[in-house]
Amino acid sequence: MTTITTSxxxxxxxxxxxxxxxxxxxxxxxxxxxxxxxxVATITFFVIRAMPGNAIDILMQDLTAQGVSAEDARNQAxxxxxxxxxxxLGSQYLDYLNxxxxxxxxxxxxxxxxxxxxxxxxxxxxxLFSVGLSLIITFVLGIALGTIMAYKRDTWIDHLLSNLAxxxxxxxxxxxxxxxxxxFGIIWKLVPIMEMRGSMSSGMKPGFTLAFLADIFKHVRxxxxxxxxxxxxxxxxxxxxxxxxxxxxxxxxxxxxxxLTDGRILTAYVGRNATLPLxxxxxxxxxxxxxxxxxxxxxxxxxxIGFLLARSISERDYPVMQGVFLVITVxxxxxxxxxxxxYGWLDPRIRLVGGDN
Amino acid sequence: MHTSKSSxxxxxSGFWRESIKxxxxxxxxxxxxxxxxxxxxxxxLSFVGPLIWPPETSANVAEINKGVSAKxxxxxxxxxxDNLRKIINGGKDIVTIALITxxxxxxxxxxxxxxxxxxxxxxxxxxxxxxNIWLTxxxxxxxxVLATVLSLKDVIMLSVLMALxxxxxxxxxxxxxxxxxxxxxxxxxxxxxxLGTPRIIFRxxxxxxxxxxxxxxxxxxxxxxxxxxxxxxxxxxxxxSANWGVMISAAERRGVLFxxxxxxxxxxxxxxxxxxQLALVSFARSLDEVFNPRLRTGV
Numbered sequence: 001m002t003t004i005t006t007s008x009x010x011x012x013x014x015x016x017x018x019x020x021x022x023x024x025x026x027x028x029x030x031x032x033x034x035x036x037x038x039x040v041a042t043i044t045f046f047v048i049r050a051m052p053g054n055a056i057d058i059l060m061q062d063l064t065a066q067g068v069s070a071e072d073a074r075n076q077a078x079x080x081x082x083x084x085x086x087x088x089l090g091s092q093y094l095d096y097l098n099x100x101x102x103x104x105x106x107x108x109x110x111x112x113x114x115x116x117x118x119x120x121x122x123x124x125x126x127x128l129f130s131v132g133l134s135l136i137i138t139f140v141l142g143i144a145l146g147t148i149m150a151y152k153r154d155t156w157i158d159h160l161l162s163n164l165a166x167x168x169x170x171x172x173x174x175x176x177x178x179x180x181x182x183x184f185g186i187i188w189k190l191v192p193i194m195e196m197r198g199s200m201s202s203g204m205k206p207g208f209t210l211a212f213l214a215d216i217f218k219h220v221r222x223x224x225x226x227x228x229x230x231x232x233x234x235x236x237x238x239x240x241x242x243x244x245x246x247x248x249x250x251x252x253x254x255x256x257x258x259x260l261t262d263g264r265i266l267t268a269y270v271g272r273n274a275t276l277p278l279x280x281x282x283x284x285x286x287x288x289x290x291x292x293x294x295x296x297x298x299x300x301x302x303x304x305i306g307f308l309l310a311r312s313i314s315e316r317d318y319p320v321m322q323g324v325f326l327v328i329t330v331x332x333x334x335x336x337x338x339x340x341x342x343y344g345w346l347d348p349r350i351r352l353v354g355g356d357n
Numbered sequence: 358m359h360t361s362k363s364s365x366x367x368x369x370s371g372f373w374r375e376s377i378k379x380x381x382x383x384x385x386x387x388x389x390x391x392x393x394x395x396x397x398x399x400x401x402l403s404f405v406g407p408l409i410w411p412p413e414t415s416a417n418v419a420e421i422n423k424g425v426s427a428k429x430x431x432x433x434x435x436x437x438x439d440n441l442r443k444i445i446n447g448g449k450d451i452v453t454i455a456l457i458t459x460x461x462x463x464x465x466x467x468x469x470x471x472x473x474x475x476x477x478x479x480x481x482x483x484x485x486x487x488x489n490i491w492l493t494x495x496x497x498x499x500x501x502v503l504a505t506v507l508s509l510k511d512v513i514m515l516s517v518l519m520a521l522x523x524x525x526x527x528x529x530x531x532x533x534x535x536x537x538x539x540x541x542x543x544x545x546x547x548x549x550x551x552l553g554t555p556r557i558i559f560r561x562x563x564x565x566x567x568x569x570x571x572x573x574x575x576x577x578x579x580x581x582x583x584x585x586x587x588x589x590x591x592x593x594x595x596x597x598s599a600n601w602g603v604m605i606s607a608a609e610r611r612g613v614l615f616x617x618x619x620x621x622x623x624x625x626x627x628x629x630x631x632x633x634q635l636a637l638v639s640f641a642r643s644l645d646e647v648f649n650p651r652l653r654t655g656v
Binding site for chain 2: 032035036040043044047048058170171172175178187283290291292294295298299309310313314318321325328336
């Protein structure tokens with residue numbers, strides 16, 4: 001009897017391992033990330049090619065308005081986008097996906113001869129640098145302030161910080177950026193705002209020299225401050241509520257009863273458990289900051305990827321626009337994936353869900 | 358059902374009684390009352406104000422970038438036009454965008470989110486999987502690219518586009534709210550009475566999450582205002598009409614930001630946006646007391 005039932009319930013070993021692979025946390029997350037990228041690439045294809053009033057049609061109209069013949073306009077638009085317009089839409093779509101996988105996004109319409117990929121690779125490091133640095137500062141500072149708020153709850157310092165956090169959380173990064181320029185740069189004259197335009201001073205040689213590092217910091221500091229101010233509010237509030245919740249847990253009471261020092265309880269018990277859920281917010285924060293970078297980099301003329309997107313939009317440079325948008329999305333999706341992996345690594349409970357049961 | 362037809366006056370007086378009761382409850386909460394009055398004032402001023410103080414048609418060279426004075430309460434801009442008058446004339450677009458985007462996206466979110474929670478199973482997990490994927494896509498760049506290619510003509514089209522992009526996040530919140538309410542006794546009772554899913558959702562569930570819906574709608578409204586301001590700054594939404602976003606962007610473009618004298622041209626529209634947001638949020642917070650009778654005990 002028992003042998004029969006086991007042979008019925010245990011699936012084929014190959015099927016079983018396949019099922020294990022499919023239910024593996026890491027692989028499932030990777031699959032989802034790839035699906036997201038495919039989904040966005042498909043939207044982008046529709047926008048540039050298949051939608052009524054799509055980018056290629058507009059580009060062709062634009063070129064014919066400049067006196068280019070209809071035939072030439074069609075060829076030029078197709079060449080810029082790297083799409084063969086004579087093929088059926090289905091194979092155009094496959095070609096497009098193939099190009100995207102190879103990192104080929106066509107050529108710029110306004111900056112003649114420049115490939116979109118080249119334009120992106122020159123600006124991307126600046127955004128990664130400024131967004132990454134601000135994310136680390138915000139995370140550390142937000143956790144520290146949130147913990148202080150929780151430990152000092154219902155004192156004046158908690159009320160002050162909570163109100164500050166709620167206000168910063170409610171105002172858009174763009175307004176904070178404008179206010180920063182207005183007050184720090186113009187009214188109080190704390191920073192030379194005009195000299196800070198661009199991501200580094202002209203003639204500066206990139207390298208690990210002190211002068212270069214000082215120069216890029218000079219250019220990035222106000223932008224960094226605005227990024228931190230605009231996203232720290234939600235971190236503080238979240239950390240406060242997590243810490244308050246953790247402080248009420250039984251294991252914290254037990255730790256107190258055991259006579260552990262406050263410092264040890266804070267680092268080994270409260271801090272760890274309260275910080276853990278914030279890693280999922282890290283991913284949301286990346287998207288938020290990168291989205292805000294389109295406005296803020298433009299406001300500060302900081303030559304990153306958001307600045308490039310804003311410029312390609314104002315110049316109606318469609319090949320650049322779609323390429324930059326895809327790269328922004330892919331970066332955010334992979335940042336999400338990374339945050340999930342870090343979370344899974346830090347919190348074993350997550351990994352086990354759907355794993356071996 | 359036929360009683361509702363014959364007793365229209367009854368229904369009306371009931372409506373008035375309810376409204377007065379609501380106002381009374383509102384007036385107990387000072388922040389809420391402030392928010393409510395401020396909100397009504399801003400909306401009235403934005404729609405009626407332009408009839409009383411129409412926009413200035415010509416530039417006033419003698420009064421460019423003046424500070425605050427008795428004549429110009431909020432100073433003048435780079436064309437010498439009065440900032441206060443511009444703010445009165447620039448509110449209509451902002452209020453319209455906020456209302457349409459907020460209400461429309463919440464409407465979609467409530468329908469999708471609550472049905473998803475009720476149906477459950479594969480439909481629910483598929484929908485939520487889609488929502489999660491949607492949430493990882495950076496929304497502002499997507500909005501900017503779509504708005505550019507679609508070259509939207511008016512405020513309503515823009516609001517609809519924003520609502521279509523923003524509802525999934527709200528739907529997820531609605532779903533989790535519904536899931537937490539679903540196991541309450543009165544919902545189980547309604548399910549056992551076989552009242553039908555739509556009736557349970559609209560008559561039993563939604564009234565119990567009205568304050569949550571109101572607050573989420575209002576957060577979406579302020580989000581929409583900021584997105585519109587950003588689109589104006591990028592030059593995607595045309596400069597056809599004066600609104601607060603256009604005022605900020607125009608001041609920025611004219612280098613007003615580098616002229617301390619003209620700070621008011623940029624602070625005034627910003628202040629208007631923040632004040633409207635503050636009014637909405639404090640009104641929404643007080644709504645909790647209106648919708649939740651248990652909070653009214655301290656009368």
